[in-house]
Amino acid sequence: MPSRVCGVCGVEFVPTHAAQKYCEEHKNRHAKHQVDRRRLGARERPGYYRPRVCEEPGCGAEYEPTSGRQRFCETHRAGAWERNNRERHLANRRAYMRRRRHAEIHGEAGVYDRLVEEHGEACRICGATPETTKYLCVDHDHETGAVRGLLCEPCNIGLGWFRDDPARLLAAIDYLRGVGQSV
Secondary structure, three states, rough: OOOEEEEOOOOOEEEEEEEOOHHHHHHHHHHHHHHHHHHOHHHOOOOOOOOEEOOOOOOEEEEEOOOOOOOOOOHOOOOHHHHHHHHHHHHHHHHEEEEEEEHOOOOOOOOHHHHHHHHHHOOOOOOHHHHHHOOOOEEEEEOOOOEEEEEEEHHHHHHHHHOOOOOHHHHHHHHHOOOOOOO
C-alpha cells in the first residue's frame, strides 16, 4: 500500500487500511473528537463560546465558558454570588433550613418555630446562635423519631458520630478530663 501524508501533522505514514487518513499518533485523537462532536449538543462543544476573562476581582484568568451567561472561571464560579452577597446567602440558607428541610423531615409544619418559642434560637448544648453558626438543626432520636431540640451543626454532627450513645459520650468526657490517663 502506498504511503500517505497525515491530515493533522503532515508526517508521511504507511496506512494499515485503505480508509486511514491520519498517522498512528493522530488517528485515535481525531476519532475521539468526531465522536465527542456528534454526541455533544452545539452549546456543549468545546470552542462554541469565545474565551473570556474572569470577572472576579484580582483573578483575570482566561477561561472557556460553558454557557452564554457565565462570567467567572471554574475556580470562582461556584461561590461568586455567595461571597459577594454573604449576609443574604446566610439568611437564605437559614430560612431554607427552617422552612423546608427540618419541617418536612419530621412531617410537622412549624417544628423549628415551635422549638424557637419554647427554648429560644440557640444550640441546646453549646448555646451558639444563628449569628455565630451557619444554622441550627432540628435534632431527633433516630430510633423513635422524637424531636429533642435545636443544635448547631457541629454539636449535631458530634452526636451523630457518637451514635447518640450516652456511654460513648461519658467515655469521651472521661478521656478529655484525663481519667485513667497513662503515659
